Amino acid sequence: EVQLVESGGGLVQAGGSLRLSCAASGFTFDDYAIGWFRQAPGKEREGVSCISSSDGSTYYADSVKGRFTISSDNAKNTVYLQMNSLKPEDTAVYYCAAVSSWPSVDYWGQGTQVTVSS
Numbered sequence: 001e002v003q004l005v006e007s008g009g010g011l012v013q014a015g016g017s018l019r020l021s022c023a024a025s026g027f028t029f030d031d032y033a034i035g036w037f038r039q040a041p042g043k044e045r046e047g048v049s050c051i052s053s054s055d056g057s058t059y060y061a062d063s064v065k066g067r068f069t070i071s072s073d074n075a076k077n078t079v080y081l082q083m084n085s086l087k088p089e090d091t092a093v094y095y096c097a098a099v100s101s102w103p104s105v106d107y108w109g110q111g112t113q114v115t116v117s118s
Contacts, residue, residue: 002026002107004034004096009112012086016116020081022096022109029053032106033099034072034079038092038114047103048094051079059102064090086116 008020022034035050049070050059058070069082079096096109 002098004098004107004109006094006096006109006112009094009114011115011117014086014088014116014118016086017082017084018086018114020083020094020096020112020114022079022081024077024079024096024098027098027107029074029077031100033102035059035097035099035102035105036070036079036081037095037097037103037105038090039095040089040092043092045095046092049081050099050102083114086114088116088118090114091116 003025005023030053033050033052036048037045038048039045048061051070051072067085072079093111094114095111097105098107100106
């Protein structure tokens with residue numbers, strides 16, 4: 001059974017930091033990139049960042065460049081999203097996803113809420 005389990009969301013003040021984790025199982029981790037998407041109320045889902053499990057190459061949306069860092073621990077099949085200098089506009093449900101061809105998603109996690117207060 002494919003599982004992508006996010007954790008680490010929560011409530012933080014503007015300027016603060018959070019680290020999201022995505023633990024993957026049930027598929028060959030190295031065959032996929034792992035990405036983070038987010039969806040704020042009333043807005044479309046947005047691709048935030050992605051990392052290739054095979055070569056470590058990364059992608060960041062312009063809105064998070066310089067503030068968010070994605071990393072991968074292949075031994076643990078886990079991907080992290082370090083989010084610094086958080087802004088209220090970063091408030092959203094953050095989803096982890098396994099991606100064979102960005103931004104087309106093969107598998108989704110259940111999501112974790114991130115709320116940034118002003």
